[in-house]
Amino acid sequence: MIVTELNVYPLKSCGGTALREAEITPRGIRHDRELMLVTPEGAHLSQREVPRMALLRPVYDGDKLRVEPPDPAAQVPLTHEVRRDRPARDITLFKAPDRGVDQGEEAAGWFSTALGVPCRLVSFPDDHVRRVGWADAVGESGYADSLPLLVTSEESLAELNTRLAEPVPMTRFRPNIVVSGWREPFEEDGVRWLRIGEVEVELVKPCGRCVIVNVDQATGVKGREPLRTLAGFRTVMTDRPRVVFGKTGFPRTPGTIRVGDPVVLLG
Incomplete structure (x- = not known):
């Protein structure tokens, strides 16, 4: 498994910047949602x-x-x-x-x-x-909706796109870290600890999705997909029913991560 994308969103809910390497602080990628x-x-x-x-x-x-x-x-x-x-x-x-x-x-x-x-x-x-926190996990965040890091996988997006009439790009989900090499789609659901390069990440909460995923990030036009399709097979019970894609968590050690870094499952 490797990192295939890194993204920072310095201005909350606006466009992201793709990175080749990212400095990880207790609040996530430096300057994210600052x-x-x-x-x-x-x-x-x-x-x-x-x-x-x-x-x-x-x-x-x-x-x-x-x-x-x-x-x-x-x-x-x-x-x-x-x-x-x-x-x-x-x-x-x-x-x-x-x-x-x-x-x-x-x-x-x-x-x-x-x-x-x-x-x-x-x-x-x-x-x-x-x-900010979830269950027994607590940490810091900037102005992120929930926890400071969002991890998604290429395998999960590929599975979703098999169910859509028109495929969507990963930009719809606004991740910080994209991973490739899971054995199965949505394998991130069951993962708690990762090592990415020199950084350990605790994944603690499925990322509940809202209508923002229906906004084309290239045009600013809102449609009906992919949230409608996701709701049909990715609704889970957390504190309430949520449509989920990806997983959020905390960086537990500082450091630098780079596109191409190996991703190791720790638990």
Whole structure:
């Protein structure tokens, strides 16, 4: 088994960046979901409400954010130096209280124009710790929906695509790490511990999928698949019935992982 893809999503619910290697921190891939768009009142925004967010492709190095607009003829790219010296404001993530550093009027105006909805850009405060967990597993995360790492497999996607009239790419599922070489599709369901390169990962929770998987990440258009087909054979009971694809977890050791690294089952 090997790693075939690595992806980081610095701006939550927007386009991802493919990596050849990734630095793994306690919060997952460095800079993953470190920035987020919120309503003027502070509620987080996602492709659930604004599918057009898929068209925003951020590049972020921890200091400077650059985003190409969905319509280059109507808007220039955004280049923004992320400010950390401002006081954090109260925001909500899935209605739970959280904190974010507002990035000011210029960034807010650019994103509001690009998406056609009023919004503001916030960054994860340097001194903020967001604790997340599932059952007996607890750790840290940035602004990820749930746990900080999402692992999927090429075998699982291939099995799903045999059931679809039109195959979908892995981008629909927005994984951090894609693995190839499972013996069976969805083998990740029963795996708890992996070693990927020099990093140990604890996989603890099936990833419940929502309507975002129905958004074409290249066009920002929402359809009915693959969620409808997934629901027919991948609905499981966790805390409630969930349609699942992939598994989320925590990095338990820091380090660097690379495309092509071996993946070893530890349990």
